[in-house]
Amino acid sequence: xxxxxxVGCGVIxxxxxxxxxxxxxxxxxxxxxxxxxRAEALATEHGTERTTTTTDHQTLVDLDGxxxxxxxxxxxxxxxxxxxxxxxxxxxxCEKPIAADAETGRALASLEAETDRVTAVNLPFRYTPGFVxxxxxxxxxxxGDPRRVELRFRFPQWPREWQDVAWLESxxxxxxxxxxxxxxxxxxxxxxxxxxxxxxxxxxxxxxxxEDDVVGSFRAGGVRGSIDLxxxxxxxxxxxxxxxxxxxxxxxxxxxxxxxxxxxxxxATLVDERGDTVSxxxxxxxxAVEGDGGDLVSFAEATRVQExxxxxxxxxxxxxRPGDGG
Numbered sequence: 001x002x003x004x005x006x007v008g009c010g011v012i013x014x015x016x017x018x019x020x021x022x023x024x025x026x027x028x029x030x031x032x033x034x035x036x037x038r039a040e041a042l043a044t045e046h047g048t049e050r051t052t053t054t055t056d057h058q059t060l061v062d063l064d065g066x067x068x069x070x071x072x073x074x075x076x077x078x079x080x081x082x083x084x085x086x087x088x089x090x091x092x093x094c095e096k097p098i099a100a101d102a103e104t105g106r107a108l109a110s111l112e113a114e115t116d117r118v119t120a121v122n123l124p125f126r127y128t129p130g131f132v133x134x135x136x137x138x139x140x141x142x143x144g145d146p147r148r149v150e151l152r153f154r155f156p157q158w159p160r161e162w163q164d165v166a167w168l169e170s171x172x173x174x175x176x177x178x179x180x181x182x183x184x185x186x187x188x189x190x191x192x193x194x195x196x197x198x199x200x201x202x203x204x205x206x207x208x209x210x211e212d213d214v215v216g217s218f219r220a221g222g223v224r225g226s227i228d229l230x231x232x233x234x235x236x237x238x239x240x241x242x243x244x245x246x247x248x249x250x251x252x253x254x255x256x257x258x259x260x261x262x263x264x265x266x267x268a269t270l271v272d273e274r275g276d277t278v279s280x281x282x283x284x285x286x287x288a289v290e291g292d293g294g295d296l297v298s299f300a301e302a303t304r305v306q307e308x309x310x311x312x313x314x315x316x317x318x319x320x321r322p323g324d325g326g
Contacts, residue, residue: 002286005060007028007081008072009042010165012095016070017046019278025286032060054063057081061297068092068118068289074165075100075115075173086111091118091289093281098183098302100173102310102323105303112299118288123186123305124277127284130258131187132249133271140189143260144222146246149191151184153229154238158210168210175210176231177309184241184298186305187252191243192221194304198311199319200227202224216312227312238310 004026006292013033020026025280028047033039040051061069061084068091071081078099085092098105098121112119125131138146155176159168168174168291202214212231217224235273242251242257242262251262258271281296288294307322314320 002026002067002289003029003065004068004070005063005066006042006070006072007032007057007060008074008084008095009033009035010072010119011162012122013070013072014042014046016093017042019276019282021046023279023282025287026282029061029066030054030063032057041309049242050147050277057082061090063086066090071095075178076167079104082108082113085167086117086119089117091285093120093122093285094299094302095122096186096302097306097309098299099306100178101309102303105299109299109303111304118296119143119299120281120285120288121299121302122278122281123183123302124234124281125187125190125296126297127185127275127277127280128250128256129273130256130271131190133143134241134252134258135191137250137270138243138245142248143243143245143250146192146216146243146245148242149188149220149223149225150240150242150244151181151188151225151227151229152231152238152240152242153180153184153227154235155180155229155231156233156235156237158205158212158231159314164218171204171208176229177211177214177312180239181227181229181309182302182305184239185308186240186302188218188220188225189301189305191225195220195225195230195308195311195322197319197321198308198315199317200312200315202313202315203319205232211313214312216315218308223326225257282314 008079030052031043043051069085113183171217196219198218203213206213214229216227256274284294311322312318
């Protein structure tokens with residue numbers, strides 16, 4: 001049994017706590033949040049009699065017998081909490097994005113390279129059945145040679161109604177590209193390798209506020225891609241990745257549903273199961289800690305995604321190479 005502590009008891013922290021509660025190889029040892037009531041509520045619902053609570057992450061990472069730490073705080077706080085957890089000799093799962101900017105992500109990747117602790121970033125497409133099948137079909141040539149990869153995002157309201165946190169509105173660490181686009185750009189990386197160039201026109205909802213209008217293009221592994229994002233409009237939320245080949249197309253919608261030839265007479269649903277990606281992450285993490293492999297998204301992989309996001313914001317319609325000051 002592995003004792004794990006959660007730093008950050010918001011929506012995602014509670015989701016992870018529920019998965020820990022149901023997982024045979026983990027027990028919630030501690031919960032930390034600046035809001036003491038939130039930490040206490042999470043521990044009461046998902047912990048045991050021995051689960052402790054605190055408002056200080058250093059107190060949590062220093063707990064005797066603690067094996068691992070989940071970092072679920074806003075991106076600007078990732079570096080401090082991750083560094084302190086690794087310094088205390090704990091294994092670490094960090095919520096995406098790896099950081100608010102690629103420079104900090106690279107610093108965390110350097111810490112990862114220097115430690116023998118197991119580290120991972122929670123990017124669930126690695127375990128989502130629909131995305132896994134999408135990757136397999138693209139690799140097998142089921143839709144012929146890939147010609148385009150298209151990312152489409154629509155958010156009638158940002159932040160979304162259930163996201164009751166002000167930091168998601170800020171340009172510094174929030175916005176839909178970091179919060180949602182990270183997943184899909186990671187997916188592009190899984191499909192075609194690192195993004196090589198980016199060009200984007202980005203509009204913002206106000207001074208120092210989140211991006212609400214993005215039209216951009218990129219190249220990854222010789223395949224052209226597009227980003228089309230719009231916030232604050234009438235309509236339904238959409239998050240879609242489509243790979244168009246010369247022999248058909250594959251679309252992942254609603255985060256999990258895989259469809260072939262979406263919108264055509266030949267449309268067919270290939271995968272319609274959500275899967276339990278948080279449980280899968282915990283299982284892979286436990287296997288890595290126990291020396292049995294473990295398929296985990298590294299800090300370095302997640303940083304390459306953040307480099308693309310930085311490049312989008314830096315582009316101003318010019319071509320930018322991710323990692324070259326973007």
